Amino acid sequence: MGNGEVDVRLFVPLARLTPPRQSLSAEDQGYLVRVRRLRAGDPFEVFDGKGGRYPAIVDAGLQTATLGPRQPDTAPAALSLELWQGMPKSDKLELVIQKATELGVARLVPLVTRHAVGRLDPERLPKRLERWNRIAAEAARQSGRSDVPDILPPSGFDAFLTRASGAPAALVYEGEAEGSLWAFLSSRAAHASPGTIVVLAVGPEGGFAPEEVDAARRAGIPLLSLGERILRTETAAIVVCALVLAASGGFE
């Protein structure tokens, strides 16, 4: 990391944070001491997943760390993305979670639609959710974020329509669209108060079903294009995240 910043970062959820003396779990110690080879007195950074970051020093005995004061929060981006991602095959969803986190997504909801191929056995949901949120935390750590996006349980298209009725929203659609997603985002970012949530849905490999597109139209949710090329669902998700970040000045 640039300008003398520490490059070893550790996620300690806010609920577990006990500044100024922080006990290190066995997993924390494994990462700091065995993986990153820190020793007593070495500096690192703790982030709490809710925007807080703290300078930290490994204590003698390697069981605890001493935390400094919470650092000032970075200013929120103009737009904050809530991505409803048409359920792809599980490894693709994990790729989308990782890349969306690196690109600043605030919340991700796996979207179960008619053509979604990623079906989930309810028994396996708790373990899957834990894995997805762990992937998000690791991507936040690696990319320097101090907040960790929430990966929520899979929800259906009706839940998306309800959610979209309460925020600036759009269906990202490769068919007959009303405009471009970029124009939609640029205009909103220009007038939005920082942290304005935008709710965007990307279809699965098989696309949105006609009745889903019609339902979005009837609900007044704009259908917006990413241009001429037909992108794979995971590509479209990454492009959507990058466009939201670009509209918010996140690449400057």
Ligand code: SAM
């Ligand atoms: N109809 C597509 C096809 O013929 O392969 C299937 C859907 S596409 C693979 C997956 C999703 O990515 C779409 O549902 C849409 O949300 C998004 N997408 C891909 N290309 C797009 C584009 N040019 N404009 C808007 N959305 C796009």
